[in-house]
Amino acid sequence: MLGNPQTAFHVSTRGEYGMRLMVDLARHWQQGTVSLHAVASREDLPEAYLEQLVAVLRKAGLVNGKRGAGGGYTLARDPSAITAGDIVRALEGPIEPQICTAEGDPVLNCIREQDCGTRAVWVKLQSTIAQALDGMTLADLAKEKVTVA
Amino acid sequence: MLGNPQTAFHVSTRGEYGMRLMVDLARHWQQGTVSLHAVASREDLPEAYLEQLVAVLRKAGLVNGKRGAGGGYTLARDPSAITAGDIVRALEGPIEPQICTAEGDPVLNCIREQDCGTRAVWVKLQSTIAQALDGMTLADLAKEKVTVA
């Protein structure tokens, strides 16, 4: 797979592959564990790389792993209780267009000015992105054809 | 200035500095040209680096440059006719969380599946981000205290 050209607000393959993986797990929810091998071949993704990503998702408490023959992964909770935001944040880091808009840390730095005009841009962006991502659950995405408003 | 830690949907200093620069130009709109030196010292940004960024903005038709003593830059059009989206797109590239959501190219690739569930996530994001950025003009941002909903 390739690296992507320069684009703003780009989600790297970490987020993309991770999302595909999680949707796949959601589709097999309550059907026992799913091996990475199965996911990788279904989604046509590099298995060894997925291993890295799923490790992060496990540490974030989004999936459970079970070792050994017949083992694999399952979602740690109901698909309706996991959002796209959870996944993106786990794999790509917190949603903060700029440092001065750190999530949960409302009035952090902006060293030079208190009310720099540009801050409004990043604050707006941060909330707008977070709302969009946190509003979509795996349950929604696991449906065959999705139409999000 | 530093590089930033890993965050999702991160705007690099290109976008950040560029926005500060453009807001500064907007504040001095119709007061003649503004030299990069002035902007750099007012905004506390590395002048040589700004030079690179402003070159891109000029090629994108957002600013005009005038050489020589007393020269400098001016916005190429009225602040109300330049949006945050214009600036970000010029400096950081098009807004496309994933390739399959390329702006203006609605149903591009998504090689494997037509209706992959995850696509909905990136499509929604793309439009949500674009709307937010395209809805803010330099005229808005140039005001002293900004409160965007």
Add this chain to the structure above:
DNA sequence: GGATTTCCGAGCACTGCACTCGGAATTCTA
């Protein structure tokens, strides 16, 4: 005991970011 599968750490090539530097070309002012 052997197959399967998760878990873990290391390593590597490539790209973009965040700058700096040196030097041209242009324009104003004294």
Add this chain to the structure above:
DNA sequence: TAGAATTCCGAGTGCAGTGCTCGGAAATCC
């Protein structure tokens, strides 16, 4: 007309993150 100011241009550098691969240990099932 000299010189200062300023844009314009291309090259180069160090660092960090991306997108992988590989080898091997530990667990679990048959």
